[in-house]
Amino acid sequence: MHDLSGRVIALTGAGSGIGRALAINLSRRGAKLALADRDEAGLFETSRMLGNYPHFVEAFDVTDHARLKAWIDRAAAEYGALHGIVNNAGLSVVAPFADCPEADFDRVMAVNFDAVVAGCRYALPHVRRADKGWIVNVSSVFGMMGYPTQSAYNASKFAVRGLTEAMHLELAQTDPHISVVRVHPGGIKTNVARNAKFIRGMDGSAMALDNGEEFEKAARTTPEQAAEVIVRGMERGQHRVLIGADARFIDLVVRLFPVTYFRRIGTFLGGNRTKPAGAGR
Numbered sequence: 001m002h003d004l005s006g007r008v009i010a011l012t013g014a015g016s017g018i019g020r021a022l023a024i025n026l027s028r029r030g031a032k033l034a035l036a037d038r039d040e041a042g043l044f045e046t047s048r049m050l051g052n053y054p055h056f057v058e059a060f061d062v063t064d065h066a067r068l069k070a071w072i073d074r075a076a077a078e079y080g081a082l083h084g085i086v087n088n089a090g091l092s093v094v095a096p097f098a099d100c101p102e103a104d105f106d107r108v109m110a111v112n113f114d115a116v117v118a119g120c121r122y123a124l125p126h127v128r129r130a131d132k133g134w135i136v137n138v139s140s141v142f143g144m145m146g147y148p149t150q151s152a153y154n155a156s157k158f159a160v161r162g163l164t165e166a167m168h169l170e171l172a173q174t175d176p177h178i179s180v181v182r183v184h185p186g187g188i189k190t191n192v193a194r195n196a197k198f199i200r201g202m203d204g205s206a207m208a209l210d211n212g213e214e215f216e217k218a219a220r221t222t223p224e225q226a227a228e229v230i231v232r233g234m235e236r237g238q239h240r241v242l243i244g245a246d247a248r249f250i251d252l253v254v255r256l257f258p259v260t261y262f263r264r265i266g267t268f269l270g271g272n273r274t275k276p277a278g279a280g281r
Contacts, residue, residue, distance in 0.1 A: 001235050002132055002179070005030030008079040009134070010072055010123060012062050012115070013089035015042025018138070018188060020049070021227035022086060027053035029231065034075035036060060036068075037089070054079075062089045062115035069122040082126035084134030084234075087116040090156075097151035105152045112156030117163065133178040134234050135171075137164040141186050141250045145261060168239050179237040183230055184251070186244035188221050220244050 009026055013019035015037030023035055023046050033055040037043040040059035047057045056078065060067040076082040090112045093104045116137050127133035142150055143157030164182035171178045221244040233241035242248050254261045 002237060003030075004231070004235065006032070007083040007132070008032045008034070008075055008081050009083060010034040010036070010075050010085040010119075012036045012085075012087055012119065014046050014057070015039035016046075018185065018223045018226050018230075019086075019088045020046045021223035022088065022230060023050060023055070025224075025227040025231050027055065032079050034058075034071060034078075036062065036071055038062070061111075062119070063110045065115075065118045065122075068115065068118055072119070072122045072126070076126045081130050082123060083130045083132060084127060084136065085119050085123035086134075086136040086138070086230075087119045087160075088136075088138045089115060090138065092150065092153045094149050095152075096149055100152060105155075108152035109156050109159075112153070113159045113163075116160050120163070120167065127178055128175055131177065133175075134181060135164075135167060135178060136181040136183065136230070136234065138183045138185070139164065141184050141247050143182075143184060145250060145254050145265075147262075179234065179239070181230075181233055181239060181241060183233070183241045184243065184247050185226055186221060186242075186247035186250065188223060188226050188243070220246055 004026060007030075009031050011019060011022055011026070011033060014023050014033075014035035016039065019035075019037065020042075023033055026033060027050050033050075033053075035043060035046060035055055035057045037046075037057075037059060038061045043057050043059050047055065056074075058067075058071050058074075060071070062068055072082065072085065091108060093100060093108055095101075095104070097105075120135055120137070123135065127135065137160050139160040140153070140157040142154050143161040146154050161182055161184075164180060168180035168182070171180055226243045229243045230241055242251055250261075250265060253265050257264055
């Protein structure tokens, strides 16, 4: 077990959901935090909830790599070290690939993947100098399987998975004191689906992710539960963290049926349901 007390952790997407729950959980374990989110109001609400726990906040978009680097460097300078980063910020857009505007697809990749790459790149030199460190990248169950209308999100989360697996193998040889953790949440009761940009769904079927309220009803895990699983994974030095029974089920089915998995779990995920007569796209 690796104690997080006194460790300095940088955390993106801290203004709500899993990010806020992680900030509270890590603080209660004694970590010192640098928190970032583009949602200034949400970020300052997280700060208010943390009270006197040691932390600072900066509101910016993680696609601004200069601001991202400066924030990471500030964390190391203010606290004298940086022990880890949790790349948690993310977003989604709902559209079949053929109907997804290039700008929307690229925006998802910029936030969900490019900013993760930048966060790892800027944090790693600091974390290498620490006696114990963490690189934590939040992927998704959609980094293990494809899902209609989620091509951009799928692409970004598969990319996060690939990056994190490669870093795990590399750093296990060069910097074994660094735990590289890839996180695959299942359905979490956050605003990600509700806040996703909806362009259009699939003709002839209704997908659960087309509707944020439907997704929230199906979500099985709270942000607080997700944060606890992630932090325990950090303490134990786990490489792969699956969050929720749905994530474990999807992981098993995808590995057993790598070609036909969606026929087997599409209904479980709320896919392949015929739209009611007269329903719009």
